Amino acid sequence: MPHANREEEKKAGTVIVTGASRGIGAATARLVGASGFAVAVNFANGEATARQVVAQIVAAGGRAIAIQADVAREEDILRLFETAERELGPLQGLVNNAGITGGFARVEDVQAEAITRMLAVNVTGTILCSREAVRRMSLRHGGSGGSIVNISSLAARTGGSGEWVHYAASKGAINSFTIGLAREVASEGIRVNAIAPGLIETDLHATNGAPDRPQRMSPTIPMQRAGTPDEIAAGVLWLLSSAASYTTGTILEIGGGR
Known part of the structure; x- marks a missing residue:
């Protein structure tokens, strides 16, 4: 983000980052906090790591709190x-x-329970969180405007065949939702964009039983490497900031040319 905007962003309000206890979410929370926003570090599980993220933000002079909430639950x-x-x-x-x-899992092996839970978190959770943000930020509702950034995936374009077509489908839904909501609230002071990360070095791969996936797939990336959570966070911060004031309805791919 340009240094010229730093003082302006220091006057900024609160940013909620969901799933911020690790990986891309944690990197985003730290960078957003360092840029002057107050940060709500959301987590469903992993309270200890969420509090570590908060401590890092506070130690750097920022404001942050950890809030437990499962985005698959409306009451949360x-x-x-x-x-x-x-x-x-x-x-x-x-x-x-x-x-x-x-x-x-190949589509022929995927289970209904897994699909239901995944869609509840990835799609329903994103839509309901966005609903609450619009209700608070929209000029139409007396708000002062703001920015929503959805984390999608390059899998929405590549399809995820042989690994997670079901996950790719959920991110395709996020892309459509991003474009539609952006157009719906563009005149109400709210910008809505998405980041579509490619292969990123996080614990997501190990959690799904393939810890070697980043190394195995790196040769298929034009830049010959996996990306880092910090590289995704930089894109998120730009979309949140006033530097992206004329950007809405955009799917920003950060994937090393994949």
């Missing part, structure tokens, strides 16, 4: 937003990062 979402605004101040941004893959 309502509590998340109410707590964030009560403790940190008016909402100015939302990063819909929380997501699960539903596991590695």
Whole structure:
């Protein structure tokens, strides 16, 4: 983000980052906090790591709190937003990062329970969190505007065949939702964009039983390497900031040319 905007962003309000206890979410929370926003570090599980992220933000001079909430549960979402605004101040941004893959499986082997849970987190959770953000930030509702950034995936374009077509489908839904909501609230002071990461070095791969996946797939990437959570966080911060003031309805791919 340009240094010229740093003082302006220091006057900014609260940003909620869902799924912020690790990986891309944690990197995003730290960078957003260092840029002057107050940060609500959301987690479903992993309270200890979420509190570590908060401690890092506070140690760097920022403001942050950890808030437990499962974005697959509407009542948790309502509590998340109410707590964030009560403790940190008016909402100015939302990063819909929380997501699960539903596991590695060909379509012929995927289970209904896994699909239902994955869609509840990835799609329903994103839509309901965005609903709450719009209700608070929209000029139409007396808000002062803001920015929503959804974390999608390059899998939405490549399809995820042989690994997680079901997950790719959920991210295709996020892309469509991003474009539609962006157009719906563009005149109400809210920008809505998405980041579509490619192969990123996080524990997602190990969690799904393939810890060697980043190394194995790196040769298929034009840049010959996996990306880092910090590289994704930089894109998120740009979309949140006033530097992206004329950007909405965009799917920003960060994937090393994949």
